[in-house]
Amino acid sequence: MPISKMSWVSPKLKEGKSPVEGGRGVFARTNIKKGEVLTVYGGYVFDIKKFKNLSEYLKDFPYHVSDKLLFGPIRNQEIGIGEFYNHSCEPNAGFRDCITLVAINNIKRGEEITFDYAMCMTSNILNLRCQCGKKNCRKKIRGSDWKIPALQKRYKEYFIPFITEKIKKLK
Numbered sequence: 609m610p611i612s613k614m615s616w617v618s619p620k621l622k623e624g625k626s627p628v629e630g631g632r633g634v635f636a637r638t639n640i641k642k643g644e645v646l647t648v649y650g651g652y653v654f655d656i657k658k659f660k661n662l663s664e665y666l667k668d669f670p671y672h673v674s675d676k677l678l679f680g681p682i683r684n685q686e687i688g689i690g691e692f693y694n695h696s697c698e699p700n701a702g703f704r705d706c707i708t709l710v711a712i713n714n715i716k717r718g719e720e721i722t723f724d725y726a727m728c729m730t731s732n733i734l735n736l737r738c739q740c741g742k743k744n745c746r747k748k749i750r751g752s753d754w755k756i757p758a759l760q761k762r763y764k765e766y767f768i769p770f771i772t773e774k775i776k777k778l779k
């Protein structure tokens with residue numbers, strides 16, 4: 609069973625080469641139904657100051673569990689398949705709660721599994737170019753993307769819970 613060092617990863621998933629940027633990605637070994645749990649994350653909780661001290665490689669993996677706190681691995685040996693999900697502007701996975709990633713639609717065998725980093729990021733530590741090639745591609749992915757009404761409408765309950773709370777307060 610492909611268990612990463614800190615996170616549980618569904619045995620229906622495997623690491624593969626992403627067609628998007630040629631880097632690593634996560635792929636379905638078999639068909640997966642909407643709502644199925646893909647990964648339950650384990651990790652450390654730390655602040656942005658600690659984040660800035662991580663190596664450039666390790667900075668790729670943490671996500672926000674509050675505006676000031678991040679969650680993720682802090683050592684190379686703790687990194688597993690659960691850390692290899694790529695961003696997509698048309699994702700097929702999202703968060704059920706702070707640590708649980710689920711399928712947001714049915715996924716076919718061989719498909720790459722992606723989520724939208726807007727679902728779990730609220731700070732400027734995130735500033736990347738997207739080349740997902742989807743119709744809705746935002747090109748630049750920023751920590752403020754959760755504020756985009758179209759994304760709030762599309763992802764509804766698939767944001768990390770504290771972001772869902774922030775969205776409710778905006779309205």
Ligand SMILES: [Zn+2]
Pocket residue numbers: 696697698738739740741742744745746747
């Ligand atoms: Zn994109």
